Amino acid sequence: MTPQRPTMNDVARTAGVSLKTVSRVVNGEATVAPDLVAKVRAAVESLDYRPHLGASMLRRNDRRTRTIGVLLDDVSHPFSAALHRAVEDQARARGIHVLTGSLDQDPVREQALATAFAERQTDGLILAPTGGDLGHLEAHTGMPVVFVDRIPAGVTGDSVVSTNVSGAAGAVRHLVAQGHRRIGYLGGRRLLSTARERHRGYLRALGSHPGPAVHDLHDPTAAERAAIAMLRAPDPPTALFTTQSMVTTGAIRALRRLGRERSVALIGFDDFPLADLLDPPVTVVAQDPSRMGRTAATALFERIDGYDGPPREIRIPTTLIPRGSGEL
Amino acid sequence: MTPQRPTMNDVARTAGVSLKTVSRVVNGEATVAPDLVAKVRAAVESLDYRPHLGASMLRRNDRRTRTIGVLLDDVSHPFSAALHRAVEDQARARGIHVLTGSLDQDPVREQALATAFAERQTDGLILAPTGGDLGHLEAHTGMPVVFVDRIPAGVTGDSVVSTNVSGAAGAVRHLVAQGHRRIGYLGGRRLLSTARERHRGYLRALGSHPGPAVHDLHDPTAAERAAIAMLRAPDPPTALFTTQSMVTTGAIRALRRLGRERSVALIGFDDFPLADLLDPPVTVVAQDPSRMGRTAATALFERIDGYDGPPREIRIPTTLIPRGSGEL
DNA sequence: ATGAAAGCGCTAACAC
DNA sequence: GTGTTAGCGCTTTCAT
Numbered sequence: 001m002t003p004q005r006p007t008m009n010d011v012a013r014t015a016g017v018s019l020k021t022v023s024r025v026v027n028g029e030a031t032v033a034p035d036l037v038a039k040v041r042a043a044v045e046s047l048d049y050r051p052h053l054g055a056s057m058l059r060r061n062d063r064r065t066r067t068i069g070v071l072l073d074d075v076s077h078p079f080s081a082a083l084h085r086a087v088e089d090q091a092r093a094r095g096i097h098v099l100t101g102s103l104d105q106d107p108v109r110e111q112a113l114a115t116a117f118a119e120r121q122t123d124g125l126i127l128a129p130t131g132g133d134l135g136h137l138e139a140h141t142g143m144p145v146v147f148v149d150r151i152p153a154g155v156t157g158d159s160v161v162s163t164n165v166s167g168a169a170g171a172v173r174h175l176v177a178q179g180h181r182r183i184g185y186l187g188g189r190r191l192l193s194t195a196r197e198r199h200r201g202y203l204r205a206l207g208s209h210p211g212p213a214v215h216d217l218h219d220p221t222a223a224e225r226a227a228i229a230m231l232r233a234p235d236p237p238t239a240l241f242t243t244q245s246m247v248t249t250g251a252i253r254a255l256r257r258l259g260r261e262r263s264v265a266l267i268g269f270d271d272f273p274l275a276d277l278l279d280p281p282v283t284v285v286a287q288d289p290s291r292m293g294r295t296a297a298t299a300l301f302e303r304i305d306g307y308d309g310p311p312r313e314i315r316i317p318t319t320l321i322p323r324g325s326g327e328l
Numbered sequence: 329m330t331p332q333r334p335t336m337n338d339v340a341r342t343a344g345v346s347l348k349t350v351s352r353v354v355n356g357e358a359t360v361a362p363d364l365v366a367k368v369r370a371a372v373e374s375l376d377y378r379p380h381l382g383a384s385m386l387r388r389n390d391r392r393t394r395t396i397g398v399l400l401d402d403v404s405h406p407f408s409a410a411l412h413r414a415v416e417d418q419a420r421a422r423g424i425h426v427l428t429g430s431l432d433q434d435p436v437r438e439q440a441l442a443t444a445f446a447e448r449q450t451d452g453l454i455l456a457p458t459g460g461d462l463g464h465l466e467a468h469t470g471m472p473v474v475f476v477d478r479i480p481a482g483v484t485g486d487s488v489v490s491t492n493v494s495g496a497a498g499a500v501r502h503l504v505a506q507g508h509r510r511i512g513y514l515g516g517r518r519l520l521s522t523a524r525e526r527h528r529g530y531l532r533a534l535g536s537h538p539g540p541a542v543h544d545l546h547d548p549t550a551a552e553r554a555a556i557a558m559l560r561a562p563d564p565p566t567a568l569f570t571t572q573s574m575v576t577t578g579a580i581r582a583l584r585r586l587g588r589e590r591s592v593a594l595i596g597f598d599d600f601p602l603a604d605l606l607d608p609p610v611t612v613v614a615q616d617p618s619r620m621g622r623t624a625a626t627a628l629f630e631r632i633d634g635y636d637g638p639p640r641e642i643r644i645p646t647t648l649i650p651r652g653s654g655e656l
Numbered sequence: 657a658t659g660a661a662a663g664c665g666c667t668a669a670c671a672c
Numbered sequence: 673g674t675g676t677t678a679g680c681g682c683t684t685t686c687a688t
Contacts, residue, residue: 005470007665018675023667031673048468053447054382054393055665058680065382067427067448075403076413078601085404088430097444099395100428102416116425119381120395140376142333252605272601273406277580279607335681346659351683359657383681387664 006047015043026051057121067097068300069117069125071110072148074102078272079245079289080128083148086293087126094301096123105189105218107132114141124300126293131191144303148296151193151313158303158312160296164194164269167285167318168201168243171267174283174326175239176205180265184230184237185213186223186251188244198243198269211237223250224257231258239265239328245272252278267326269318276323283326286319334375343371354379385449395425396628397445397453399438400476402430406600407573407617408456411476414621415454422629424451433517433546435460442469452628454621459519472631476624479521479641486631486640488624492522492597495613495646496529496571499595502611502654503567504533508593512558512565513541514551514579516572526571526597539565551578552585559586567593567656573600580606595654597646604651611654614647 008026012019017036024032025040032040043049057065070087072080080102088098099122101113107130117125118141125145127137129152138145138156147159175183185202188195195215203210212233214226223242227250230236240255242248248268255261262280271286295314336354340347345364352360353368360368371377385393398415400408408430416426427450429441435458445453446469453473455465457480466473466484475487503511513530516523523543531538540561542554551570555578558564568583570576576596583589590608599614623642 009665019665020667020675021673024674027667033673036674050443050447050470052386052449052665054449055386055680056667058380058383058386058682059665059667060680061668063680074413075416076406076409078404078406078409081404081406081409084428085402085430088403088428092429097427097448098429099425100412100416101420101426102413115378119378120425121380121382142378249602249605256605274577274600274602274606277577277584277606278602337681347682348659348684349657352658355683361657364658380681383664384683385664386666387681387683389684391664 005052006049008049008051010047011040011043011049014047015039063121064123064304065121066095067099067120067122068297068304069099069101069113069122069127071101071103071113071117071125071127073128074104075100076102079149079270079287082289083293083296086290087297090294090297090301096301103128103130105130110134114145117141118143124304126296126300131189144300146296146300146303148292149194155311158296158299158314160292160299160314160316161193162287162292162318163315164197164318165201165204167287167320168198168241168269169205170201170318170320171269171283171285171326172202172205172241174320174322175241175265175267178239178265178327180237180239181209182235182237183211183239183241184227185211186217186226186230186240186242186247187213187215188218188247189216195243202241217247217250218244220246220250220253223247224254225250227251227254228257231255231260231264237264239267239326242266242268244268245270248272248282248284252282261325262328265326265328267320271321278325280325280328281323283323284321286321288316288318292316333380334377336377336379338375339368339371339377342375343367391449392451392632393449394423395427395448395450396625396632397427397429397441397450397455399429399431399441399445399453399455401456402432403428404430407477407598407615410617411621411624414618415625418622418625418629424629431456431458433458438462442473445469446471452632454624454628459517472628474624474628474631476620477522483639486624486627486642488620488627488642488644489521490615490620490646491643492525492646493529493532495615495648496526496569496597497533498529498646498648499597499611499613499654500530500533500569502648502650503569503593503595506567506593506655508565508567509537510563510565511539511567511569512555513539514545514554514558514568514570514575515541515543516546516575517544523571530569545575545578546572548574548578548581551575552582553578555579555582556585559583559588559592565592567595567654570594570596571598572596573598576600576610576612580610589653590656593654593656595648599649606653608653608656609651611651612649614649616644616646620644 128149145157275282456477473485603610
C-alpha cells in the first residue's frame with residue numbers, strides 16, 4: 001500500500017482546472033491567467049507533485065532525455081575521474097545528467113553498456129574506447145558518440161585526445177638534452193592508440209638508436225618487474241620513459257628497490273597526485289583531463305544540437321613539467 | 329529527416345505477427361511458438377530494433393527504472409571516486425545503472441539534484457549529505473535514500489560511515505604511545521559529522537590535555553597555512569593529527585617547508601595514493617571506501633526491494649597503517 | 657498460444 | 673486563454 005505519487009490529473013482536479021492548464025504552468029508557458037497559475041501552484045505544493053520526466057519525454061516532439069552516458073576505463077582512476085568531473089560540470093551547466101560506467105578495458109562490457117544506454121535513450125555518449133571492434137556504434141545506437149583519450153579503429157565520431165606523439169617526443173628529447181643516450185621505454189597496451197602514439201614519439205626523438213622497450217604493461221606490479229629486469233640487464237638504460245601513471249609508479253618502486261632513484265632519470269606520461277612530493281620529485285608529461293572532458297562534452301553537445309560536419313580529431317596539448325627525476 | 333528508430337509496431341509488421349507477440353519475445357516470455365520467435369528475432373535484427381525502456385517502464389506494474397543516483401562531494405576526489413566505483417560494481421551485478429553528481433558541499437545543488445533524480449524516477453539514492461537541511465528528503469522524493477560517509481542532521485534513512493571516533497582515538501593513542509604529549513589537531517568542517525566524530529576521538533584519547541586545534545579546514549592551502557602557524561607558535565606540538573586527506577597533504581607540505589618532516593610526527597585520517605612512497609612514508613587511519621560503497625549499495629537495494637525496518641547506522645572499520653610518519 | 661483494446665503520465669494539435 | 677482529443681511505445685487485461 002505505497003501511496004501513489006500524484007499525477008498531473010490529480011493536480012488538475014484539486015486545482016479545479018484542466019490537465020492541460022497544469023501542463024502549461026509546470027512547463028512555464030506564459031499564456032495562463034495569474035489566478036489559475038496560483039491555484040495550480042498551490043495544488044502542486046499541497047500534493048507534493050513532481051512531474052514524470054519519462055512520460056513527458058515520451059510524448060514531447062524533441063525526444064530528448066537530457067541525459068548523456070560517460071563510459072571510461074575506471075571512474076576511480078584519477079585520469080578518468082578528472083575527465084568525468086569536467087564532463088559533469090559542462091553537463092550541469094546545461095541541465096543535463098550523466099550516466100556513468102567503468103569498462104576495465106573490456107569490449108564486451110563496452111558493447112553492453114553502450115546498448116543499454118541507447119535503450120535508455122541517452123542523448124549521446126562520451127566513450128574511452130577499449131580497442132575492441134566498435135563497428136558502426138553510432139549508426140547502431142542512433143546517438144552521437146565522442147571518443148576521449150583514445151581513437152578507435154573504425155572511427156565514426158569526434159575524438160578528443162592528447163598530443164601523444166609530440167608529448168612523448170618532447171619528454172625523450174628532454175632526457176637526451178640531459179646527456180642520456182640509452183633511454184628505456186616502458187609502455188602500455190599497443191592495442192590502444194595512446195600507447196602506439198607515445199611509442200612513436202619515443203622513436204621519433206631517438207631516431208635510429210632506440211633503447212630497450214617493454215610493451216603491453218598496464219598494472220604497477222608488472223611495470224615494476226619489467227623495470228627491474230630492464231635495469232639489471234647488461235648495458236642498462238640511464239633513463240626511463242613510462243607511458244602511463246600506473247607504469248610510472250611501478251617504475252618508481254623499481255628504482256627505489258634497486259636504490260637507483262637518484263641515478264636513473266625518469267619521465268612519466270600523465271601527471272599524478274603528489275608527484276611533486278616524492279623524492280626525487282617526478283618529472284612528467286602532464287595531460288589535461290579536465291580540458292579533455294570539457295572539450296569532449298562541448299563537442300558532444302554540438303552533435304546533439306545537430307552539427308553534422310565530418311568527424312573531428314581534437315588534440316589537447318600536453319605540458320612537460322620538470323620536477324627533478326627527469327633532470328638527473 | 330533523421331530516420332526514426334523502429335518501434336515494436338514496425339517489428340510486428342515486418343514479422344507478420346501482432347505487437348503483443350513481439351513484446352513477449354522481447355521480454356523472453358516462454359509462451360511463444362518457436363517459429364514465431366524466429367520470425368520476430370529476424371525482424372528485430374533486420375530493423376536494428378531496440379526497445380524503449382522509458383515507454384516500457386511507464387506502463388509496467390513494477391515502476392522501476394533500474395537506475396539509482398549517486399551524489400558525492402566530488403567524483404574526482406579519490407575517496408568519492410573509489411566509493412562510486414564500488415557502487416557501480418554492485419549495481420552492474422544487478423543490471424542497474426548509475427546517475428552521478430558532485431555536490432561540492434553545496435546544499436542547494438544537493439536539493440536540486442535529488443529533486444531532479446526523483447523526477448527521473450530513479451529507484452533510490454546514495455548521498456553524501458552536505459550538512460544542509462534535508463528535511464524529509466525521502467518522503468519528499470518518494471525514493472529510499474542511503475547516506476554515506478556522513479550522517480545528516482535529521483536522519484531519514486540508513487547511513488554507512490567509518491568508525492570515526494575509535495579510528496581517530498586509535499591514531500592519537502598511537503602517537504601517545506610513541507611518547508608524544510602535545511598533539512596538534514587539524515580538522516575539517518565541524519558542520520559535518522565526520523569532523524565532529526574524529527575530533528571527539530581525538531579528545532577521548534587525550535583526556536583533559538588536548539593540544540592546539542584548528543577546525544573547518546578543507547583545502548590543502550588553508551591546511552598548510554594553519555599547520556605552519558601552529559608549528560611556529562610558542563610551545564608547538566610534537567605531533568599532528570589531520571582528519572582528512574586534503575588536510576594531510578597540506579600538513580605534509582607545511583612540514584617540508586619548515587624542514588620538520590623528520591621531527592614532527594604525523595598521522596592522517598583517510599589513506600591516499602602513494603602515501604607509502606613519501607619520505608617519511610605517511611602513517612594513516614585508512615578508511616575503506618570500496619566497502620562503504622558496496623555496503624551502501626546493498627542497503628539501498630534492500631530498501632528498494634521493500635525492506636522496511638528502522639534506519640540503520642552501519643559502521644565500517646578503519647585500519648591504522650603505520651608507515652613511518654606516525655612513529656617518529 | 658495469440659491478439660485486440662485500454663491506458664501509463666504526459667504533450668501536441670486543434671478546437672472553443 | 674482554456675479545454676478536448678489523440679497518441680508517444682510499451683505492457684496490461686481480457687478475449688479468443
